[in-house]
Amino acid sequence: MSRIGKKPVTLPNGVSITFDEKANVISVKGAKGTLTQYVHPDIKIEQENGELVFTRPSDERKHRSLHGLYRALVNNMVHGVSQGYKIDLEIVGVGYKATVAANNVLEMALGFSHGILFAVPQEIKVSALTEKGKNPIVTLEGIDKQLIGQVAAKIRSLRKVEPYKGKGIREVGEVVRRKAGKTASKK
Numbered sequence: 001m002s003r004i005g006k007k008p009v010t011l012p013n014g015v016s017i018t019f020d021e022k023a024n025v026i027s028v029k030g031a032k033g034t035l036t037q038y039v040h041p042d043i044k045i046e047q048e049n050g051e052l053v054f055t056r057p058s059d060e061r062k063h064r065s066l067h068g069l070y071r072a073l074v075n076n077m078v079h080g081v082s083q084g085y086k087i088d089l090e091i092v093g094v095g096y097k098a099t100v101a102a103n104n105v106l107e108m109a110l111g112f113s114h115g116i117l118f119a120v121p122q123e124i125k126v127s128a129l130t131e132k133g134k135n136p137i138v139t140l141e142g143i144d145k146q147l148i149g150q151v152a153a154k155i156r157s158l159r160k161v162e163p164y165k166g167k168g169i170r171e172v173g174e175v176v177r178r179k180a181g182k183t184a185s186k187k
Helices: 061-082 145-157
Strands: 016-020 025-029 034-038 044-048 051-055 085-092 097-101 105-109 116-119 125-129 137-142 168-171
Touching (some): 025 061, 034 061
Antiparallel strands (some): 105 116, 125 137
């Protein structure tokens, strides 16, 4: 039985839900914006006492998996429009830099022979902070958890963290397992 699907989604103040039964689309509107999501026709959504309750027609494997999936997606939407999501990326390496240009373009110097220009979607607010003596921090803020995670993963893939010196792009607070390098033999 899906434990996640059984939990109701509580709606904070200022968040409203509309459900179009013909198209099976749920819209969540809050202080930070509006998000929409298709919901499988087998999964039923009911609003009662400021909570959303998800029900499924049977205990088939397909229905069990969809039950938890759509509950989690709608919960992420409610959290996004009420509080938002934020991911901080740290750029570690000598000479590595990041700045934000006009039109939401992230300019990065990551040790290649050329700079990298990364166009961030308009739904995400990006900022770069560089303090003297510290690694540059790129902050991504938005309401769509899936989109912000995908953009963060794409930025991280531009320079993956290598295990010997720890250089690359990582999340703030992420622990990198380091390897010992070669040692010269003494003859």
